Amino acid sequence: MFKKVLVANRGEIACRIMKSCQQLNVRTVAVYSTADKDAKFVKMADEAYCVGPAKAQESYLNREGILMAAVISHADAVHPGYGFLAEDALFARMCSQCGLTWLGPQADLISLMGDKAAARKFAASRGIAIIPGTFVLNDPDATERAALKIGFPLLIKASQGGGGKGIRIVTSPDDLNSQLKIAKQETSSAFGSTSIYLERVLKHARHIEVQIIGDQNGRILVLGDRDCTMQVRRQKIIEESPATFITDAQRRELIVTVHRLLDGVNYQGLGTVEFLFSDDRFYFLEMNTRLQVEHGVTETTTGLDIVMLQLQLASNESRLSRQIPSCDGVAIECRINLTAPTNNNQLSTFSFPEGIRVDTGYQSGDNVPSYYDALLVKVIVNGKNRLEAVTLMQKALANIKIDGVSTNLHDLQKILASSWYKKGVFAVETLDMRLEKHESFTG
Amino acid sequence: MNSQQLEKIINDLTKMDFVHARLKIDDTEIELDRKDISMPFHRNDEADGTITVNSPMIGIFHANEQPVKIGDNVKAGAVLGQIESMKLFNELNTPDEGNVLSVLCQDGEAVEYDQPLFIIRGGHKQDV
Numbered sequence: 158m159f160k161k162v163l164v165a166n167r168g169e170i171a172c173r174i175m176k177s178c179q180q181l182n183v184r185t186v187a188v189y190s191t192a193d194k195d196a197k198f199v200k201m202a203d204e205a206y207c208v209g210p211a212k213a214q215e216s217y218l219n220r221e222g223i224l225m226a227a228v229i230s231h232a233d234a235v236h237p238g239y240g241f242l243a244e245d246a247l248f249a250r251m252c253s254q255c256g257l258t259w260l261g262p263q264a265d266l267i268s269l270m271g272d273k274a275a276a277r278k279f280a281a282s283r284g285i286a287i288i289p290g291t292f293v294l295n296d297p298d299a300t301e302r303a304a305l306k307i308g309f310p311l312l313i314k315a316s317q318g319g320g321g322k323g324i325r326i327v328t329s330p331d332d333l334n335s336q337l338k339i340a341k342q343e344t345s346s347a348f349g350s351t352s353i354y355l356e357r358v359l360k361h362a363r364h365i366e367v368q369i370i371g372d373q374n375g376r377i378l379v380l381g382d383r384d385c386t387m388q389v390r391r392q393k394i395i396e397e398s399p400a401t402f403i404t405d406a407q408r409r410e411l412i413v414t415v416h417r418l419l420d421g422v423n424y425q426g427l428g429t430v431e432f433l434f435s436d437d438r439f440y441f442l443e444m445n446t447r448l449q450v451e452h453g454v455t456e457t458t459t460g461l462d463i464v465m466l467q468l469q470l471a472s473n474e475s476r477l478s479r480q481i482p483s484c485d486g487v488a489i490e491c492r493i494n495l496t497a498p499t500n501n502n503q504l505s506t507f508s509f510p511e512g513i514r515v516d517t518g519y520q521s522g523d524n525v526p527s528y529y530d531a532l533l534v535k536v537i538v539n540g541k542n543r544l545e546a547v548t549l550m551q552k553a554l555a556n557i558k559i560d561g562v563s564t565n566l567h568d569l570q571k572i573l574a575s576s577w578y579k580k581g582v583f584a585v586e587t588l589d590m591r592l593e594k595h596e597s598f599t600g
Numbered sequence: 601m602n603s604q605q606l607e608k609i610i611n612d613l614t615k616m617d618f619v620h621a622r623l624k625i626d627d628t629e630i631e632l633d634r635k636d637i638s639m640p641f642h643r644n645d646e647a648d649g650t651i652t653v654n655s656p657m658i659g660i661f662h663a664n665e666q667p668v669k670i671g672d673n674v675k676a677g678a679v680l681g682q683i684e685s686m687k688l689f690n691e692l693n694t695p696d697e698g699n700v701l702s703v704l705c706q707d708g709e710a711v712e713y714d715q716p717l718f719i720i721r722g723g724h725k726q727d728v
């Protein structure tokens with residue numbers, strides 16, 4: 158086993174990773190910015206190094222600074238968590254060059270899946286259904302022809318985007334050129350590249366994803382599936398495991414598809430293959446080559462600690478089972494986010510009921526820095542079936558007390574109480590459409 | 601150019617990220633200097649007239665061949681030592697002239713971002 162793992166992240170996910178390390182008697186190293194000097198994850202670590210100022214670009218994205226902390230602390234592995242440098246192929250390569258084990262797939266697989274257009278091409282080459290659309294387009298005439306063939310509405314997506322970022326919707330042919338111009342400007346400033354591609358908008362689609370892990374020999378095991386359809390502006394807010402919406406036959410199809418995508422590519426570590434499910438078909442959306450925010454629901458239903466499993470596999474201390482873990486009951490996760498960050502986001506009250514899983518990087522009295530993502534806490538419940546899980550989540554949300562900041566807690570309560578959510582009648586666009594029409598979530 | 605126009609230009613400029621700017625509009629020339637606030641932690645001016653020089657990065661501190669000692673007088677911009685980060689050596693300069701009051705780091709020691717390394721009694725400030 159590793160002696161010391163450096164966690165190149167902050168907040169709840171840093172705490173989450175350190176917890177698994179502690180259970181394996183692995184020492185932990187935190188790296189932090191000046192804005193996080195009093196944070197829970199810094200106190201939780203055996204050692205902590207300040208690597209830069211509040212601005213993420215100079216701290217959590219400061220590759221040299223983080224590597225220097227690893228060198229100084231004699232860490233032997235780096236866990237990147239999610240976000241920040243988790244899908245940075247250069248950083249993965251730098252870690253290897255410094256003799257550190259990168260707890261994730263190889264750099265070339267990170268690059269391949271990070272380039273969303275290349276990933277689409279790769280999936281198609283393996284015989285997997287992709288959302289109807291194009292590969293990277295450069296020629297304006299070809300773009301227009303392709304757009305007319307796809308039909309409207311369609312999406313312009315940035316190759317370097319992903320995770321709901323770098324997407325523009327075009328509703329009519331008249332808007333195509335103006336939207337293309339804006340999309341290219343946006344992608345060039347956000348991702349330093351202007352490569353874009355087009356995709357059809359799938360109607361009434363569900364977001365279904367598959368959690369996988371690969372051992373050191375690149376053998377893949379499916380750990381379970383999740384339904385992450387509940388999104389606001391393409392950001393997930395409620396996740397469920399398993400996806401109760403799909404049949405056993407469809408689940409088998411999903412597993413076969415994931416193996417067709419990843420068998421023989423030497424994938425190591427955790428990953429998630431995302432699909433849109435529309436008209437009884439799965440379409441490859443993208444793959445995230447890292448631990449995901451919502452991994453906890455899969456852990457709850459399978460009883461696994463997937464970070465621990467990842468550490469054991471990466472250090473060759475454990476062998477991957479050949480059997481897909483059994484899934485017990487239904488787990489639901491709600492993400493409670495800060496909705497209107499100010500300069501002072503002090504959590505005067507921050508308390509949660511017993512008997513639920515609470516993943517957070519904050520505690521009562523903490524001031525939430527406004528430099529980073531808005532996630533305050535993830536709460537997870539587990540019921541015998543979906544309806545029981547919904548009821549348990551309603552009870553949990555009613556007993557959460559957060560004061561001092563504005564959050565989406567009330568919105569979550571309304572969604573959980575609605576009949577359409579309980580019945581499971583929703584698609585990826587449902588929440589946005591309800592917000593647009595100023596409809597409440599209830600009813 | 602009238603004072604109103606001038607004020608507007610200066611107001612617009614303050615929103616931009618610059619340390620030094622020179623503008624020439626017709627016959628009017630404006631030169632503006634601003635304290636570099638992009639790295640606010642490298643130098644802390646204390647109320648008692650001392651300056652704390654903090655580490656601009658995480659790394660290993662290397663003292664000079666002739667290490668800076670307590671009591672040394674240093675000129676503005678003088679090299680106090682080097683911070684090594686990923687095999688790159690970065691000079692640590694003093695932001696102002698003065699007298700070294702404390703040396704808070706040792707040769708070969710690992711230092712974090714923002715860690716206080718030297719305390720200097722500013723030359724100018726003492727005269728005032």
